[in-house]
Amino acid sequence: MEDKKEEEKKEEIKQEEKKEEDKKEPEKSKENISEEKKKEEAQNKNTLTESEQKALMNEILKLEMENAKPAHKKSEIKEHYEFWESQPVPQFNKDAPVEFGEIWKDHKVEDLRKTPFDLPEEGLEWKDVDMTKQNEIDKLYEFLKTNYVEDEDHMFRFDYSKDFLKWHLTSPNYFPEWLISIVQLDTKKNKKKMVGFIAGIPIKVCIHGYDISLAEIDFLCVKKEFRNKRLAPLLIREVSRRIHVRNQWWAVYTSGTMLPKPFAQTTYYHRNLNVKKLVDIHFTYLPHNMNLARAKNLYKLPTELPFSGFRPMEEKDVEQVHDLLEKFEQKFKVHGYYDKDQVKHWFLPRKNVVYSYVREDNNKVTDFISFYSLPSSILQHESYKKLMAAYSFFNINNTLTVKEIMKCALILAKNAGFDVFNCLNIMNNEEAFQDLLFGKGGGKLKYYFWNFVCPETEPKDLSLVLM
Ligand SMILES: CC(C)(COP(=O)(O)OP(=O)(O)OC[C@H]1O[C@@H](n2cnc3c(N)ncnc32)[C@H](O)[C@@H]1OP(=O)(O)O)[C@@H](O)C(=O)NCCC(=O)NCCS
Numbered sequence: 005m006e007d008k009k010e011e012e013k014k015e016e017i018k019q020e021e022k023k024e025e026d027k028k029e030p031e032k033s034k035e036n037i038s039e040e041k042k043k044e045e046a047q048n049k050n051t052l053t054e055s056e057q058k059a060l061m062n063e064i065l066k067l068e069m070e071n072a073k074p075a076h077k078k079s080e081i082k083e084h085y086e087f088w089e090s091q092p093v094p095q096f097n098k099d100a101p102v103e104f105g106e107i108w109k110d111h112k113v114e115d116l117r118k119t120p121f122d123l124p125e126e127g128l129e130w131k132d133v134d135m136t137k138q139n140e141i142d143k144l145y146e147f148l149k150t151n152y153v154e155d156e157d158h159m160f161r162f163d164y165s166k167d168f169l170k171w172h173l174t175s176p177n178y179f180p181e182w183l184i185s186i187v188q189l190d191t192k193k194n195k196k197k198m199v200g201f202i203a204g205i206p207i208k209v210c211i212h213g214y215d216i217s218l219a220e221i222d223f224l225c226v227k228k229e230f231r232n233k234r235l236a237p238l239l240i241r242e243v244s245r246r247i248h249v250r251n252q253w254w255a256v257y258t259s260g261t262m263l264p265k266p267f268a269q270t271t272y273y274h275r276n277l278n279v280k281k282l283v284d285i286h287f288t289y290l291p292h293n294m295n296l297a298r299a300k301n302l303y304k305l306p307t308e309l310p311f312s313g314f315r316p317m318e319e320k321d322v323e324q325v326h327d328l329l330e331k332f333e334q335k336f337k338v339h340g341y342y343d344k345d346q347v348k349h350w351f352l353p354r355k356n357v358v359y360s361y362v363r364e365d366n367n368k369v370t371d372f373i374s375f376y377s378l379p380s381s382i383l384q385h386e387s388y389k390k391l392m393a394a395y396s397f398f399n400i401n402n403t404l405t406v407k408e409i410m411k412c413a414l415i416l417a418k419n420a421g422f423d424v425f426n427c428l429n430i431m432n433n434e435e436a437f438q439d440l441l442f443g444k445g446g447g448k449l450k451y452y453f454w455n456f457v458c459p460e461t462e463p464k465d466l467s468l469v470l471m
Contacts, residue, residue, distance in 0.1 A: 080262035087237040092455040094265040102457045104212070111253050121242050123186065124233065130242065131196065133183045135173045141166050144185070147198040149381065152225050153260075156446075159286060160380040160391060167357050168377065172222070172471055175205050176345045181246050182206075182219065186235060199227040202239040204247055208341040209256065209468065210333075211458045215341075218254040218456075219247045220470055244454070255454035258470045266450035268338070268461040270428045273442035275414055276303045278423040285388050287424065288443065303441060305415050311404060314373070314412060317360040322348050324369040325362065332400045336431065336467035338451075338458070351397075359394070359420060361412075363403065372400040373413045375425070376471065394420070396427035397469055410436035430466045 081096055089095060092108035120130045134140045145166045154161045164172075173183055182204035187196040204219040221243065226235045247255065274288070279299045282288040290299050317325060326347045333339040342350060351360040356377050363371035374397035379390050394417040401409040410433070417425045427433050427442065428449065436442070451466065 082262075085264055087234075087240075088264045091264075093263075093452065094457050096264050104458060105214070106253070106455055107457060108253070108455050111248065113249060113251055116248055117245060121238055121245070123238065124235075127189045127191075128199070129187050129189065129196070131185050131187045132181055133173075133185050133201070134180065135170055135183060141170055143198055144169060144201065147185075147201060147227070148223065148225060151227050152223070154383070159382070159384055161383060163379045163381045163390065165356055165377070165379070167354060171349075171354060171357050173203055173205065176343075176349050178205050179246075179250060182243060184239065184243055184246070186239065199230045200235045200239050201225050202243045204243050204255070206252070207256075210339050210341065211453070211456065212337050212461075214458075216254060216456070217252060218256055218453075219243075219252060221255050221257040221454075222471060224257075254456045256452065256468065256470065257454070258449050258451050260447050260449060262450065263452060266452055267458050268451040268463060268466050269448040270430050270451065270463045270466065271448055272445035273427050273429060273433075273437050274445055275425040275427070275440060275442045277305070277414065277418045277425055279303050281388060281391075281423050285382050285385050285391065287391065305411075305418050307415070307419060309412050309415055311363065311408065311412060313363045313365055313370075314361050314416075315364065316353050317351060317362050317372075317374075319348070319352060321362050321369055322352075325351060325360075325372055328369060328372050328400050328402075329398065332398070333467055337465040338461050339467040340469075358397070359416065360397075361416060365403070370403045371409060372398060373409060373416065374398045375413060375417055377422070378471070392421060392423045394422040394425045395469075395471075396425065396433065398431075399433070401432075406432050406435040407439055410440055414440065428469070429463045430468070432464065434464065 092106075094102050094107070123129070133144055135144075145164070148169075149161075149163050152162045152164070184202050185198050186200035188199050189196055201223055202221065202225075203223045204221050206217065207220045208215065208217050210216075221240075224236060224239060226233075226239075244255070247253075276282050276288055276299075279288070280296060283290060283296065283299070290296065294302075322344055326342065326344050329342055329347065333341070351358065351374055353360050358374065358376045360372070360374040362369045363373075375394045376397050377392070378395050379392050382388050382391055396410075396413065399406070399409045399413055404412070410427075414425050426445075427437075429437070451461075451468065451470075
């Protein structure tokens with residue numbers, strides 16, 4: 005039905021364009037005539053000549069640059085951060101350079117508060133979320149689906165799947181007590197409703213040559229009706245306390261919000277895979293001189309990979325993928341570590357969660373592609389309810405160029421049914437963006453360390469993917 009309508013619309017647009025062209029009757033030189041003829045032939049087939057393709061690419065890039073918000077608005081920085089100024093993080097208003105390493109050094113487990121922080125209202129309680137119980141996963145899923153991150157215009161809200169949450173929050177050696185919610189007692193119904201959540205998972209990273217075990221903090225969220233009541237600082241303090249109880253004193257987290265003080269600022273780039281849907285839901289806009297049929301052509305991808313040897317990763321590849329990753333990670337000033345258990349956990353394919361492919365030649369794995377699935381609810385559209393987004397995880401290229409491997413990732417994501425492919429400009433990803441028609445997203449994703457100072461890090465020197 006949809007396709008038929010689309011075909012009719014396409015035909016209509018084609019006819020309109022032809023009429024417009026006929027009206028102009030330009031004076032044509034001989035060279036122009038052959039160029040015009042090529043154009044006409046291309047338009048009839050709804051394909052683009054090379055020069056048109058270049059012009060349109062430039063037009064799209066220009067439009068996307070205009071739409072993109074400034075990277076680091078001065079106004080993003082608040083005058084005063086009541087909570088964050090009390091934390092061991094570098095501050096905006098202090099010029100004195102802080103030494104590399106810890107800010108707060110004289111920490112001792114025995115000095116820590118032994119019980120959770122007091123909650124500000126009667127009826128609120130701390131509760132660990134048990135990710136081995138399906139009913140608790142269901143509750144967390146519903147809570148985040150309704151309250152987690154939205155874009156500025158409230159058009160999209162992240163919709164992490166239940167399987168994704170379980171995968172992410174039960175990584176090897178996770179600590180159940182680092183998955184913390186605040187619940188409200190409903191005495192009439194004798195039920196507890198989640199009103200806040202924060203999660204920590206243990207990871208190991210290298211920061212400019214310094215190896216450290218720390219907590220990755222994710223999914224900070226407060227129910228909409230409970231916002232601006234200072235529950236977020238309480239969740240942060242409580243997860244910090246529980247991390248310290250494990251004799252760990254550092255954390256890493258990302259946020260779109262400007263807080264004191266990022267060590268890196270990165271940008272998302274988006275590659276359209278399903279142009280019609282993305283235009284319909286206003287995820288993307290077409291330049292004035294491009295119609296849908298031509299945009300579809302511009303973003304068209306083959307269904308077959310242009311290189312042989314790729315297949316989904318299997319358990320037997322864990323060792324080789326581990327070795328590839330280890331070597332690849334060494335190239336970056338700030339990067340993660342994955343032992344074999346972690347490689348198994350994070351990269352073995354899980355449907356609708358994580359997709360990984362190896363390129364094999366004579367039993368040797370040479371290249372690796374991985375992306376994960378993070379849909380968003382579409383909040384303001386009659387018929388489309390979910391935006392299917394693939395997020396780049398790792399692309400390790402040894403026999404291919406960055407552009408070639410990224411093109412394979414796009415084809416695999418498109419074939420798996422995703423509408424858009426999102427990728428940060430970290431690692432060597434940026435090398436592929438322009439030629440493969442990625443558009444720049446608005447705003448910046450900032451990276452922060454808690455209780456650790458390091459030099460400002462360029463996105464290309466960073467290889468940490470936090471979800
Ligand atoms: C982010 C969120 C938890 C903050 O809660 P809130 O009720 O708006 O804010 P509170 O009154 O509890 O706390 C305000 C403090 O939290 C800080 N804060 C706001 N967003 C933050 C973030 N993403 N990470 C860490 N601290 C944050 C504020 O800067 C402020 O501290 P300050 O006084 O030092 O400036 C809430 O807005 C929310 O759930 N948003 C949707 C999900 C989301 O964006 N999560 C963050 C993902 S990175």
